[in-house]
Amino acid sequence: MDEKDWVAIRVLYEERNISRAAERLYISQPALTYRLKNLEQQFGTSLFFKIRGGIEFTSEGLYLANYADEMIKKMQRTKDHILNMKNEVRGTLRLGVSSNFAQYKLPRILKRFSEKYPNVQFNVNTGWSTDIMNLLHSSSVQLGILRGNYNWYGIKTLIHKERLCLISKKEVDMTKLAELPFINYKTDSSLKGLIDGWWHDRFSEPPFVTMETDRQETCKEMVKNDLGIAILPEICLQPSDHLHTYQLTYKNGEPVVRNTWLMYDQDSLRLSIVKSFIEFLNDYSNTY
Numbered sequence: 001m002d003e004k005d006w007v008a009i010r011v012l013y014e015e016r017n018i019s020r021a022a023e024r025l026y027i028s029q030p031a032l033t034y035r036l037k038n039l040e041q042q043f044g045t046s047l048f049f050k051i052r053g054g055i056e057f058t059s060e061g062l063y064l065a066n067y068a069d070e071m072i073k074k075m076q077r078t079k080d081h082i083l084n085m086k087n088e089v090r091g092t093l094r095l096g097v098s099s100n101f102a103q104y105k106l107p108r109i110l111k112r113f114s115e116k117y118p119n120v121q122f123n124v125n126t127g128w129s130t131d132i133m134n135l136l137h138s139s140s141v142q143l144g145i146l147r148g149n150y151n152w153y154g155i156k157t158l159i160h161k162e163r164l165c166l167i168s169k170k171e172v173d174m175t176k177l178a179e180l181p182f183i184n185y186k187t188d189s190s191l192k193g194l195i196d197g198w199w200h201d202r203f204s205e206p207p208f209v210t211m212e213t214d215r216q217e218t219c220k221e222m223v224k225n226d227l228g229i230a231i232l233p234e235i236c237l238q239p240s241d242h243l244h245t246y247q248l249t250y251k252n253g254e255p256v257v258r259n260t261w262l263m264y265d266q267d268s269l270r271l272s273i274v275k276s277f278i279e280f281l282n283d284y285s286n287t288y
Contacts, residue, residue, distance in 0.1 A: 001039065003075060006068035008035055008129045009047075013032035013065040014173040017054040039064075063174025081271070086198055090119035092272040096122060096141035100216070101160075101260055104235050106145075113280050120273060128188040136263055142274050144263040147233075148226050152263045157278075159285040160260035164194060166246040170228035174246060181228035185219040191258065195231050198248050233258050 012021040012032075040047050047061035057065060097106055102124070109120055125135055129146040132188040136144040136152070145156055145159070166172075172180060190224070199207060213219045219230050225243060237245060248256040262281060268274045 001068070003037065003072070003089075005039060006071050008032060009039070009068040010072060011037070012048075012055070013057065014034045015054075017162075025246070026259070054239075083113060088119065089117045089272050090201055090269075091273050092121045092123050093273050093277055094123045094141045094143070095125070096135040096144045097126050098129045098132060098145055098147045098260070099126050100233060100235050101145050101147060102126040105160075109281065109284055113277060114283070116280065117273075117276060130188050136265075141263075142264060142268050142271070143277065145260065146263060147258055147260045148188065148189070148262075149259065150261070152261075154263060154265040156283070157262045158259055159262045159281060160257040161262075162258050163247045164198065164231055164256040164258055165234055165237060166229060166231050166242045166248060167220070167223050167237065167241075168246075169223060169243060171244055172229060172246075177229065178205050180202050180208065181210040183213060183219050183222050183228040184209050184212045185213045187216070187217050188246050191233070194256065194258060198231075198250065202249050208268075213246065 008021070011024050012018065015021040018032060018036075019029055022029040025032060035048065043064070045060045045061065046058050047064060048055045048057045068122060103126075106124070110124075114120060114122075123141075125132070125141060127148065129148050131148055132141070132144045132146050133152075135141045136154075145185065166174070166177070168180075211219075211222060213222065215237075216236050217231055220232060220236065220241065220243075222228060223230050223243060231248070234245075234247075237243070252257065262278065262280070264274065269278075
């Protein structure tokens with residue numbers, strides 16, 4: 001097996017469908033099938049079998065998929081350390097970043113970092129913070145930027161705080177929110193728990209939910225068209241939205257705050273590219 005075989009097996013394991021795997025690998029389906037048959041001949045066993053709508057791995061195939069994933073990670077670590085031996089800030093920085101931070105903050109950060117270190121490339125995965133935690137635990141990324149409170153065995157640094165805000169097209173009476181149409185959106189459990197916790201602290205009845213949207217931006221557009229109220233993190237709001245915003249507080253007067261954390265493993269600091277980005281991000285976070 002070589003690196004191309006490892007990648008082919010991993011992608012096939014993720015997709016469980018030869019056509020979709022071939023598309024992700026940018027090769028033809030016959031070419032992928034030929035490569036897989038060669039692997040089966042090499043190991044003298046079947047690696048998968050066809051099922052309705054795709055394929056399923058045999059026990060031998062599952063073992064090989066785990067092996068391929070491990071070898072890909074070892075190869076990446078080897079490349080990282082060889083580049084690091086040159087004492088230069090260069091190579092590929094692998095980041096896992098919460099979607100909101102990636103949309104509103106990350107592009108400017110990466111632009112400024114690349115201006116300082118032009119020999120650095122970026123491999124960025126974005127998603128809900130729960131997804132980023134999974135990437136961290138599997139060592140698929142070197143650094144994770146997550147929003148909300150998550151347990152992490154490595155190093156965890158607070159880089160940003162923001163308030164949660166109620167938004168409305170018109171002025172509202174904050175004591176009568178339960179009577180107003182409320183617009184929900186899909187989000188991770190951390191933010192949902194924060195919103196639900198504040199609501200239960202303030203009201204004895206649930207919100208009058210009239211819409212369930214798939215994204216925060218869709219939710220905000222509904223509010224901008226006066227179709228209801230919503231609660232969003234401050235990071236999502238711009239002066240150009242022309243909305244009334246009310247920063248949330250609990251009954252005891254404490255603000256409802258959403259934290260953004262930088263998380264990484266202690267061993268990652270051995271890499272100059274990772275260490276340089278951490279230092280850069282910590283300096284940058286003091287300016288916004």
